Amino acid sequence: MAFFSNPAGRVIGITLGDTAGIGPEVIAGALASGKLDDRFTYRLIGKPREAPLGKPDTQSAIGAREALEEAARLARDGEIAAVVTGPVSKARMQAVGFHFPGQTEFFAARCGVENFAMLLTGGTLTVALVTAHIPLRDVADSLRSEEIVRVGSLLVDFLRLRYKNRPARIAVAGLNPHAGESGALGSEEIEIIAPAIDQLKAARGDQATFTGPISPDTVFHRAAGGEFDAVLCMYHDQGLIPLKLHAFDEGVNVTIGLPYPRTSPDHGTAFEIAGKAIARPESTIAAIRLACELVEKRAE
Numbered sequence: 001m002a003f004f005s006n007p008a009g010r011v012i013g014i015t016l017g018d019t020a021g022i023g024p025e026v027i028a029g030a031l032a033s034g035k036l037d038d039r040f041t042y043r044l045i046g047k048p049r050e051a052p053l054g055k056p057d058t059q060s061a062i063g064a065r066e067a068l069e070e071a072a073r074l075a076r077d078g079e080i081a082a083v084v085t086g087p088v089s090k091a092r093m094q095a096v097g098f099h100f101p102g103q104t105e106f107f108a109a110r111c112g113v114e115n116f117a118m119l120l121t122g123g124t125l126t127v128a129l130v131t132a133h134i135p136l137r138d139v140a141d142s143l144r145s146e147e148i149v150r151v152g153s154l155l156v157d158f159l160r161l162r163y164k165n166r167p168a169r170i171a172v173a174g175l176n177p178h179a180g181e182s183g184a185l186g187s188e189e190i191e192i193i194a195p196a197i198d199q200l201k202a203a204r205g206d207q208a209t210f211t212g213p214i215s216p217d218t219v220f221h222r223a224a225g226g227e228f229d230a231v232l233c234m235y236h237d238q239g240l241i242p243l244k245l246h247a248f249d250e251g252v253n254v255t256i257g258l259p260y261p262r263t264s265p266d267h268g269t270a271f272e273i274a275g276k277a278i279a280r281p282e283s284t285i286a287a288i289r290l291a292c293e294l295v296e297k298r299a300e
Helices: 023-031 058-076 090-095 103-111 136-142 145-162 188-204 216-224 236-250 282-299
Strands: 011-015 041-045 082-085 117-122 125-129 168-173 208-214 230-233 252-256 262-265
Touching (some): 041 058, 058 082, 117 145, 117 236, 125 145, 125 236, 145 208, 145 252, 216 230, 230 236, 252 282
Parallel strands (some): 082 262, 168 230
Antiparallel strands (some): 252 262
């Protein structure tokens, strides 16, 4: 375990997010929960809020942006082993010069990584997204076999890191109702998704099994029941709606493909309840615990 000879090997950086929201309180709740790995050190990144909670402003957005930049720098310089990010308001961040669709794309850019993807996990369900932050009307035109193969391969790497003792079991969701109904409801399954599955089987079949395209209205029930380790989803809400229904309070967002683990709780800033002591820390606890797990497994 030479990785841990560097003291930073067990330091997890945690950004406070937009401090007008619930980020600081759920992070404080997580740190006080007694449910975190005490072999790790947790380093808070960001400045506490001086203005009233629940009232975001330019300064809270700038603070959130600066905390992300600091976290990226610390990770790049080896001062922290992983990053857990608190929730931010994307619209407010973009208004103060944050030129990214989300934190996922920000960390990929700061790492100089082009091969990355968005994954969410919670309960018995894990989903990875082939397309993410684009309008729904653009999904079909944006879908490419090579992108399905690329994200599917990243998903294999993530699952192999977590479950090293067996091949990963991956379900591939169709795009259309009933997975296209043999072409009657759309041709993407036949022309794009099925060829990508064949390519994944040829390239990674010794490390994972790929099943699909499976009708989206049944695949998540099967995965949550334990038949699959993860579902490869064609677009953002196809994966996030079932994930949040299944495990809203413990869902974790993961950026796969980075040189270090980056996780976040799977919820937003919730400005409307900030400071009311009703925000639940479970998703933040899960995000920190998963970051620690990934750091250890990368070191093994």
